Amino acid sequence: MNRLTVLVEDDELAPVDAEFGALLTRRSIALQGSPGDALAVGLAGALVSAERGQGHSCLELDALASRAGPLSERAGSEVNGVERWRASLAQSAMCGDGSAPHPLVLDGSRLYLYRYYAAESRLAAALRARLEANGPDEAPARATVDLFRRLFTASTDAPTDWQAVAAAAALRGSLTIITGGPGTGKTTTVARILALLLHRDPKLRIALAAPTGKAAARLGEAISTVTASLGIDESLRARIPTAGRTLHRLLGYRPDTDTFARGPSDQLAEDVVIVDEASMVDVLMMDALFAALRTSTHVILLGDQDQLASVDTGNVLSEICGAADADGPGHGAELASWYGALSGKRLEPAASASPIRDAVVRLIHSYRFDAQPGIGALASAVRSGSGEATYAALANYSRSDVRLHEPTSDDAKLLAPISESIDHYLAARTPDEALDRLGAFRVLCAVREGPVGVAGLNERIEHWLRGRGVRVTERWYHCKPVLVTANDPATGLYNGDVGVTLVESKHPRVWFRDSQGAPRSIAPARLPAHDTAWAMTVHKAQGSEFSRVLFVLPDRNAQVLTRELLYTAVTRARERVDIFGSTSVLDYAIAHTVRRISGLADRLRA
Numbered sequence: 001m002n003r004l005t006v007l008v009e010d011d012e013l014a015p016v017d018a019e020f021g022a023l024l025t026r027r028s029i030a031l032q033g034s035p036g037d038a039l040a041v042g043l044a045g046a047l048v049s050a051e052r053g054q055g056h057s058c059l060e061l062d063a064l065a066s067r068a069g070p071l072s073e074r075a076g077s078e079v080n081g082v083e084r085w086r087a088s089l090a091q092s093a094m095c096g097d098g099s100a101p102h103p104l105v106l107d108g109s110r111l112y113l114y115r116y117y118a119a120e121s122r123l124a125a126a127l128r129a130r131l132e133a134n135g136p137d138e139a140p141a142r143a144t145v146d147l148f149r150r151l152f153t154a155s156t157d158a159p160t161d162w163q164a165v166a167a168a169a170a171l172r173g174s175l176t177i178i179t180g181g182p183g184t185g186k187t188t189t190v191a192r193i194l195a196l197l198l199h200r201d202p203k204l205r206i207a208l209a210a211p212t213g214k215a216a217a218r219l220g221e222a223i224s225t226v227t228a229s230l231g232i233d234e235s236l237r238a239r240i241p242t243a244g245r246t247l248h249r250l251l252g253y254r255p256d257t258d259t260f261a262r263g264p265s266d267q268l269a270e271d272v273v274i275v276d277e278a279s280m281v282d283v284l285m286m287d288a289l290f291a292a293l294r295t296s297t298h299v300i301l302l303g304d305q306d307q308l309a310s311v312d313t314g315n316v317l318s319e320i321c322g323a324a325d326a327d328g329p330g331h332g333a334e335l336a337s338w339y340g341a342l343s344g345k346r347l348e349p350a351a352s353a354s355p356i357r358d359a360v361v362r363l364i365h366s367y368r369f370d371a372q373p374g375i376g377a378l379a380s381a382v383r384s385g386s387g388e389a390t391y392a393a394l395a396n397y398s399r400s401d402v403r404l405h406e407p408t409s410d411d412a413k414l415l416a417p418i419s420e421s422i423d424h425y426l427a428a429r430t431p432d433e434a435l436d437r438l439g440a441f442r443v444l445c446a447v448r449e450g451p452v453g454v455a456g457l458n459e460r461i462e463h464w465l466r467g468r469g470v471r472v473t474e475r476w477y478h479c480k481p482v483l484v485t486a487n488d489p490a491t492g493l494y495n496g497d498v499g500v501t502l503v504e505s506k507h508p509r510v511w512f513r514d515s516q517g518a519p520r521s522i523a524p525a526r527l528p529a530h531d532t533a534w535a536m537t538v539h540k541a542q543g544s545e546f547s548r549v550l551f552v553l554p555d556r557n558a559q560v561l562t563r564e565l566l567y568t569a570v571t572r573a574r575e576r577v578d579i580f581g582s583t584s585v586l587d588y589a590i591a592h593t594v595r596r597i598s599g600l601a602d603r604l605r606a
Contacts, residue, residue, distance in 0.1 A: 004046055013046055014053065021046025024094045024103055031093045041092045043068055044085065045104055048111050056597040057120055057283055057314050058110040061085060063597075110599055116313060119287040124603035126290035127320070130175035130299065131355040131604075135334060139341050140171070147199050148342045150231055151192045163189040165331070165347060166361035168339040170300055171196055177278075177301045177360045179321055181379060182545070182571045183368020186302045187219060190274055191226035191240065193300065197272060198239045199232075207270040208244040211280040211310075212496030213484075215543030216244030217513055219276040243516060246494045247275070247285060248487050251292055255487065262292040271297060277543040278303035283314030283600070306383050307568045308594070311539055315596035323604040324360035332358050356604055368574065374399030375573055382567045387590050394579070401573075405580045407555060409451070411464040417578040418443070418550050426470065426479050431511040431519035434500040438481055440547040443535035444569050445554075446561050452552045457535035476501055476508035476524055481533035483540060488528035496540065498533055538569045549573035553581025557588040564594050 004018040004025075013021075025042030032038065047068055048059040065082045089095045089106050096102030098117050105117040112120075140148075148171075152164040163185050170176040170193045178186050198204055208223065210216040224242035250268070252261030262268055273293060275281065278301040281289075293299065301317065309315035330350025335358040339347045350357070369376025374393060381389035394404040408414050415422070421441035428434035443461065447453040451460070462472045471477060480501040487494045492514070499512040499522070509521040538551075551569040554561060566589045570577050579586070 004042065007046075013050060017046045017049040017053070020049045027103075028092055028094050032091075037088050037092065040068075040085070040088045041094050041104070044089060044111060045094065048104065048113060051597065052113060052116065052313055055309060055311075055313055055315070057116050058107075058112040058597055058599060060597060061109050061111060064111060107599065110597075116283065119284050120314070120598065120600055120603070123283060123287045123290055123316070124600055126287075126293075127175065127604060129295065130173070131359055133174050135172040135338065140338070141200070144171070144196060144200055145342055147196060147232070149344065151195065152343065160347060161343070161345070162361060162363050162365075163192075164343050164345075165335075165339055166363065167193050167196065168342050169331075169335060169358060169361050170298075171200075171342070172335065172338050173355075173359055174296070175299050175301075175359050177303075177317070177320055177324075178363065179303055179305045179317070179360065180363030181304050181306065181366050181383075183366040184363035185365075185367060186363060187222040187276065188226050189363070190300060190302060191223045192230065194223070194240050194272075194274075195227070195230060195232050195236060197298070199236055201271075202236075202239060204271045205269055206241050206272040206274070207250055207268070208241055208274050208276070209247050209250045210244055210276040210543065211247055211285070212277070212543050213246050213494040214496045214498060215277040215280070216246050217517065218244075218543065218545070219274070220244035221517060244276070246487075247281070247289060248494060249489070251288060253487060253489065255489070260288050260292065263288070264291050266292075267294050268292050268297065272300070273297055274300045274302065276302045279305060279307045279315075279317040280310050280542055281316055282310035282312035283316055283598070284312065285310075286314075286316045304571075306564065307571075308539060308542055308562075308564045309596050314598055314600070315594070316600065318596070319598055319600040320356070320604065321360055321362075323601040324354075324356045326601070326605060327352075327354050327357040330357075331361075334358070354605075372399075372401040372573075372575060374402040375570060375577055378402050378577070379567060379571050382563060382570060382590060385563055385590060385593065387587055390586070390590055391583075401576045402570075403576075403578045404583075404586070405578060407452075407553075407580055407582055411460050411467075414552070414580060415443075415461065415464055415550070417576070418548050421548055422465075428479070428500075431500065431502060431521070434479065434502060435511060435513060435519060438498065438500055439545075441550070442541060442544075442546040442548075442572070443550045443552065444538050444541050444572065445535055445552045446538060446565055446569075447554050447558055448537060450554070452555055454531070454535050454537055457552060458532045461534040462532075476503065478503040478508075482510050482527070483531045483533035483536055484528055485531055486529040491522055491526055491528065493522070493528055496543065498544075538565050538572075541572050542568055544572060545574055546572055547575045549577045551577060551579045551581075553579065553585045553589070555582075555585070557585060561585065561589045562592045562594050563590055565589065 004021045007013040008018045021042040024045040025038045028038030051059045061082050095104040098105040105112040166178045166189050220242045227240045303317045305318045305321040332353035333349040336347040336349035378393040381393050418441045425437040465472050482499045484493045484497040499510045501510050511519045511521045514520045549572050
């Protein structure tokens, strides 16, 4: 009998975690014959599996002892105290030190599933190898200096041009992380970096990638827009790539085996790989990416470390930035000297800085919110965790770009802030118009179920449309928005892609943008798994931007509701954000922050 089922019945464990723990228990008894210790190991395995399901890479032994102690007696094996748990695990044939495959790995004060221990260790080693590679000893070439100064002349009035510092770091090292909030110029900076790299070596092979199709398309579009305005010759401009790919496409994902074609034995040929929205990339995907890269490949990660962590396991971007922040502010003398040679300006060096500190550059000023100071002030307040500043931003009625509304069950009141945008979308006559106008607004929510979750809000919006005379059917109807929720190489559609349904002569077709930004249609029967997309979760909206955002808070506190989720929702808006919800739920979100348990930052600092 599975002794852990009692914990499933009491909602302490999910069935899949209990089954994993039961398997470890049975194997332990078969190999070692001690039911008490076997049950303890099984319970530990079930709990670390449960933590992985919550996005944590591992389980700290202190947390294991605190949570498992009371549960172990009910499961039939009473084990108390961190050292007792450590001893039970260390003696188990189910647990190893990571040097060889075991179901569990005990690494210092952390307990891992082997797959995640191996991925985290490999990734840390790959990152360290790039960080420890020496930068150029020689001064930058005169032609590079001239182009650098043309590209970064008077780009900011701030004492330090951090975009220029980021570019200098990218020209010097083989790993660069550029972090910053929306509108701080991450893609503007990387477009200039690409111009500099290609000017230095015109034969470079470059890949633009992102976790989702939407984010990949946006990266390509943004770089195309920026390069069109750069003061460079046409031959150099033509070499800058403007087509983004999903990471799955870049690595050749094989859905039948859940593996990638590209890896250590068949690495990517690209010399430079740019990854946008890196905060969305989980530890397994980031490990797969670096395993597929040659040691000479230059990697640039772009992302906002304050956004939501990846839906899957780990919080890689935040861990890398956290490891850099542990050194304190400032960059090292070598980077400061290199930046001075390129820019002719001074960067005050820190007394000491590790290689990771020089690899991570944070952009500070948000140009996007210059015209929308309310959104900028609200985003800054939420990021800082200040309830007082958050409410001050929401209560400033001299600004028209942010509003807090009381919860309402009246659909007309709820949708009033975006009703004109919806009408404009419904009037679209071409796929181009429909796709553009759908991007002008979106309803975002924190949860999937309930009247203020994705399912409930989609139903409410469709009911509201029917009341306005729009013909809405149960299946396919004109202008129905669609969100793809699975990767499907056969159709070229990937998780996160958004399309619009247009019906002509009673025949519906769903239109998406291809990698070049042109509309292309798919028959509804060929679509991979998908949802109606009037409303979507904040997680699914990550990597997207909308002119207007309507964010509907849950009607009660929920574990998913965090400061990072609220910040991400607010910063999806370019022009205006309306928040519907109670102050008590808003207070809860501001007070709660995500902490993903991982050993990556410690491995990078080691």
